[in-house]
Amino acid sequence: MREWDMDASVAALVEAHRTGVLIEALPRTPSGPDEAHAIQDEVIARLGVEVGGFKASIPKDAPPKRALIQAPMIRQSPAHMTPEEAPHRGVEAEIVFRFTRDFPPRPEPYAREEIAAGVSALPGIEVVSSRFREPLARPPLEQMADAIINGGLVLGPETADWSGLDLARLHVRLEVNGETLVDRQGGHPTNDPLGIAVALVEMMRTGAGVRTGQVVATGSWSGMPFLKPGDHCVATFEGLGTAEVTFSA
Numbered sequence: 001m002r003e004w005d006m007d008a009s010v011a012a013l014v015e016a017h018r019t020g021v022l023i024e025a026l027p028r029t030p031s032g033p034d035e036a037h038a039i040q041d042e043v044i045a046r047l048g049v050e051v052g053g054f055k056a057s058i059p060k061d062a063p064p065k066r067a068l069i070q071a072p073m074i075r076q077s078p079a080h081m082t083p084e085e086a087p088h089r090g091v092e093a094e095i096v097f098r099f100t101r102d103f104p105p106r107p108e109p110y111a112r113e114e115i116a117a118g119v120s121a122l123p124g125i126e127v128v129s130s131r132f133r134e135p136l137a138r139p140p141l142e143q144m145a146d147a148i149i150n151g152g153l154v155l156g157p158e159t160a161d162w163s164g165l166d167l168a169r170l171h172v173r174l175e176v177n178g179e180t181l182v183d184r185q186g187g188h189p190t191n192d193p194l195g196i197a198v199a200l201v202e203m204m205r206t207g208a209g210v211r212t213g214q215v216v217a218t219g220s221w222s223g224m225p226f227l228k229p230g231d232h233c234v235a236t237f238e239g240l241g242t243a244e245v246t247f248s249a
Contacts, residue, residue, distance in 0.1 A: 006035065010042045013146060016131035017047055020084050024133055026142050033065055036144035043147075044068050051208075053096075053215035055126060055150050056200040058190060064199040065144055073127075073152035074215065077243040081127060086151040088135060089227040089247050090128025092220035093174045093182065093235035095167065095193040096155060097121055099216075103201045104209040115198050121165070123156035123237040125245050126217045128224055153217055156235075156243035167193050171238035174222040176231055187221040194218075 008027040016023050030036040044051060052071030058064045073085070081089075097119040103110055129151025132138050136149075143149050168191040174182040190196065196218035204210050227233060230249040236242045 006030075006039060006042070009039050009145060010046065013039070013043045013131050014046045017043070022087065022133040023131055025138060026145060029139050030141045030145050032141070033063055033144060036141050037066065039145040040068050040147055044070070051214065053153060053217070054200050054204075054210075055148055055153075055217040056196050056203070057148075057219055058196060058199050064203055065148065066200055066203050067144070067148035067150050069147070069150055069153055069215075069217075075152065075154050075245070077125075077154050077156045077245070079154040079245045080248055081152060081245060082248045083229060086127050086129040086247065088129040088149075088151065089229070089231070090149075090151075090224045091174070091176075091222075091227060091233045091235075091245070092126040092128060092224050093172055093222040093237070094124045094126050094217045094220055095121060095170075095188070095237060095240070096124035096153065096215050096217050097194070097197045098158060099210050099212055099214050100160075102209065102212050103205070105205055105207065109205065110198070110201050112194070112198050115201055116163075116194060119194075119197060120158045120160045121162035121167075121240060122158050122215070123235055123240040123243045124217055125154040125233060125235045125243045126150065126220070127152040127154065127245065128226075153215065154243050154245045155215065157241040159240055162240070165239045170240070172221045173234075173236045174225075175234045175236075176225070176227060181225060182222040189219045
């Protein structure tokens with residue numbers, strides 16, 4: 001992507017963040033993940049907001065990808081979000097890791113054991129929302145440039161010693177307004193939530209690194225239902241606890 005093309009896409013997303021006016025599309029679709037990530041980084045820089053965390057995934061037959069989550073949009077449960085903050089109101093039950101030590105840039109990769117010893121675990125709800133009017137209709141690389149259509153993250157209680165939990169087989173339940181939508185054992189897309197945290201650290205190792213206190217959301221166990229204004233959502237993970245969010249009418 002030529003510099004002026006990237007600048008136009010950054011400017012469009014920054015304006016949408018600042019005004020709340022949704023956009024139809026980017027001026028030009030990024031040509032690959034590196035350009036989509038670069039747009040994310042520049043949007044955050046121009047908004048002047050702190051990076052509170054990340055969402056990350058390892059797609060099949062594709063490189064890992066990550067999104068930056070703005071610190072003000074990471075909320076402690078029970079949380080509320082307004083229509084202006086989250087116009088689309090998608091929800092995903094996810095295991096979240098909080099980094100309890102820095103993982104700064106360095107030449108050699110971090111070992112999985114290093115990362116496991118440097119994170120705590122939390123139940124979470126990723127709020128899926130976007131600066132696009134119809135986010136799911138946009139190409140995946142445009143969604144990636146828009147922080148993989150992340151709208152925020154709601155965190156439940158923190159568990160420092162989670163080593164005794166079989167993270168691949170935890171029981172998960174997702175409820176909306178008291179109705180159970182998901183109730184099952186397991187369901188993470190890779191069966192390895194910690195592996196997503198490892199991939200995120202590796203992606204950031206050659207860039208800004210990861211700081212103590214930042215978090216990473218590791219993928220949906222529940223699909224991605226979209227809710228209505230006024231709806232109340234609760235996600236519960238066996239052994240970790242509950243996160244809940246209400247979307248203001």
